[in-house]
Amino acid sequence: MASNEVGISGRLRVVRVLSNGKRRYDPVDKDRLIDAALEPGVSIAGLALAHGINANQLQNWIRLRQRRQGSEKASAVAPNIAASAFVEVVEAAAVVCPPEPPSLPSQQKSARIRLKASLPNGVRLELEGADMQALSAMIAALGAL
Structure with missing residues (x-):
C-alpha cells in the first residue's frame, strides 16, 4: 500500500x-496509519518502514487500539458491573421442619433453610x-476469601 493511500506522506x-x-x-496521522x-x-512491517517507525511500535499501537475498542464495547454493554465477592447460589429451598415442642416466649423461632x-x-x-x-455468617466468611 502506498503512503499516499494512507493520507500520510513519508x-x-x-x-x-x-x-x-x-x-x-x-495523533491524527497515527490513527490513519x-x-x-x-x-x-x-504488510505492517512495510508500512512502518515507509513511515519511519519500528514495526513493533506500529504493532503495539494496533494492539492498544484493539484493547481500547474491546473495553469500550464491554463498557457499553455492561457499564457498571464489578466482580462480586459472592458465589452463585445454585439452589436454595425452604426446609420443612417438624413442629417443635412449645418453647419459652423468649426464644424466637426462625426459618430454617x-x-x-x-x-x-x-x-x-x-x-x-x-x-x-x-447463613449470613457463612456468606460473610465466603466473601472474605
Whole structure:
C-alpha cells in the first residue's frame, strides 16, 4: 500500500520529543496509519518502514487500539458491573421442619433453610437446617476469601 493511500506522506510528524528521547507523534496521522495497517493484505512491517517507525511500535499501537475498542464495547454493554465477592447460589429451598415442642416466649423461632453452592475452585458447599443468622455468617466468611 502506498503512503499516499494512507493520507500520510513519508515519515510520521513528530509533535514532541521527551527528555528521554521518546517521540510523540501526531495523533491524527497515527490513527490513519493504524487504520491503514488494519486493512486486509497490508504488510505492517512495510508500512512502518515507509513511515519511519519500528514495526513493533506500529504493532503495539494496533494492539492498544484493539484493547481500547474491546473495553469500550464491554463498557457499553455492561457499564457498571464489578466482580462480586459472592458465589452463585445454585439452589436454595425452604426446609420443612417438624413442629417443635412449645418453647419459652423468649426464644424466637426462625426459618430454617438449605443452601447449595458450587465455588469457582470446584468445591461444593451444602448448608442445611441453618437459620438466617448462620447463613449470613457463612456468606460473610465466603466473601472474605
